[in-house]
Amino acid sequence: MGTAERREAPDEGVVAQVRTRPDGGAPGRGTAAAGHGTFGRRDDVEYVGGPEDSRGKASYRPLWVEEPARRRRLPDPVRTAAVRAVLLIAVTLIQAMVAFLSTLAGSWLAFPMVISSVVSTILATWGVLDVWVTRQVWNQRNGVVSVPSSTARALRRERRRARRRERSAQRAEARIRRRGGAGQLSHP
Template identity: 75%
Template structure:
């Protein structure tokens, strides 16, 4: 798909594919149409054109939201530090096996890099927690928590109703009461 077709898309690429199909369809019709009709006619021709311009992939909306910028930055930094640490550990292992003088400095730098990688991973975790605390997280209570709150509300309402009933009976001077204390 060329630049011109890409600019015409409606977002999902269907307009460009249709325009490309319409341009390509006459080109296939010009070649030996009599022979094609014996094989299956225009239906087969349309199927060939559709198969020729099938998209390589279909973009789908993301299932999860994108990470906030500070958290994503910390995660990228952590991945890079971990990658360097793994490379250093591999070089240290190979230098040790080869008996090179570089083995000892590489082992020391690998230990330091391991500490830095652990720190970087903790940085991602702390940055994520701070972001959630500052900007809030959408919290959906579970059905059990909802049910417990509903039961507590009903119990409080029943207590208030019983208290109002007792106060009403006292105001009436004890009328309606079977026994007096």
């Protein structure tokens, strides 16, 4: 897999893409073509477009194309817990490294760092469990809606239908009562 760079070519602002060769060599290494200096040989450069296309308008290709996300974004509480857990784990690893290095150096800081790294390990474990529990609670409260055939979604839809039927029945009863029974075919 080669890397790509964007460079300004010497020809009137034409943008060129310089790519590495599949054999792993970088463009511009080896024999340079005459008049190209360090830009490399002509076959290393792919010209993307000039300042104007055939109609005379400026044509620019976007630097990137946005693609839809493969996975849905984590819910806010779960993401917050995950960030907290990552920070706790990072601090724990730093403390463990400092404890190890200060033990090797014979420093007085070794004992307090070992104690604090043990406490930090317990907190990091709690942080990871917090992510898991927060995710489970969120899924239980809001339902798993990642697939169209989700049972939580179907249950919510059925509850909504039942509530609508109930509300329309109550409205119909209220309408009948307001008319004084005029809409009924028979009286009880």
